[in-house]
Amino acid sequence: MKGFIKSSIGKKLIMSISGLFLITFLLVHLTLNLMLMFDNTGELFNTAANFMGTNPIMKIMEPMLAVGFLVHIIYGAVLEIQNRIARGSSKYAKFDQKKSSKWASRNMIWLGIAIFAFLGLHVANFFMKVKFGGVAEITIHGVHMHDTYTLVTDLFAIWWYDLIYVIGAIALGLHLYHGFWSAFQSIGLSNDIWRKRLEAIGGIYAVVVAGGFAIIPIYFLIF
């Protein structure tokens, strides 16, 4: 088992499983965040965010999510270093890679680094403030909770902050476009027919996620 995890295939499998977990998280996170645009009193978003932050299932999921991100980032970096070393020792592999790969697949590591930087800023400004203080409290229908709506909308009133979010969403979309079908391929759930289908589904997923995350800061910039 230890040997398998250390092998290239084992590492790719771990990347895929953690990636699919993160893909699911992003859909849930996006659904919640879209509520920001549908009620400008903030009641809808605050109530949903409070539910997510207080229910026991989410309390279990939170550390799992942190582990999922860490595993995905660490194994991604290790695989990239190994691939670079392997490519360096083989002229053919280097040539083949450039010719056959699409831009996103060749730049997964750079897209990953951009998303990592975005995530650092995002977690510091949102998650840390909600968890460790710095967010006003509000009472909605007798329930006391954080006013996360005001935290988000105050930050999205700053144009360059919105720009960072739009760039982060585009980087995320490109990373997901390649990552989606690649994850299924690595766990053995892809063949010639399904590869095309998964690429199409991955494309739709990437556009929905990137578009969804980008439209929120743009909305608050305009309205």
Ligand code: HEM
């Ligand atoms: C419009 C874009 C986004 C908004 C408005 C937003 C909003 C938020 C808020 C308010 C929190 C704190 C939730 C709480 O603890 O109650 C949060 C946490 C978090 N966000 Fe985002 N987010 C956005 C985009 C993203 C993106 C693109 C990613 C991933 C690349 C991401 C990953 C996370 C993670 C990992 C956490 C910490 C875990 C959690 O609280 O669920 N977010 N986000």
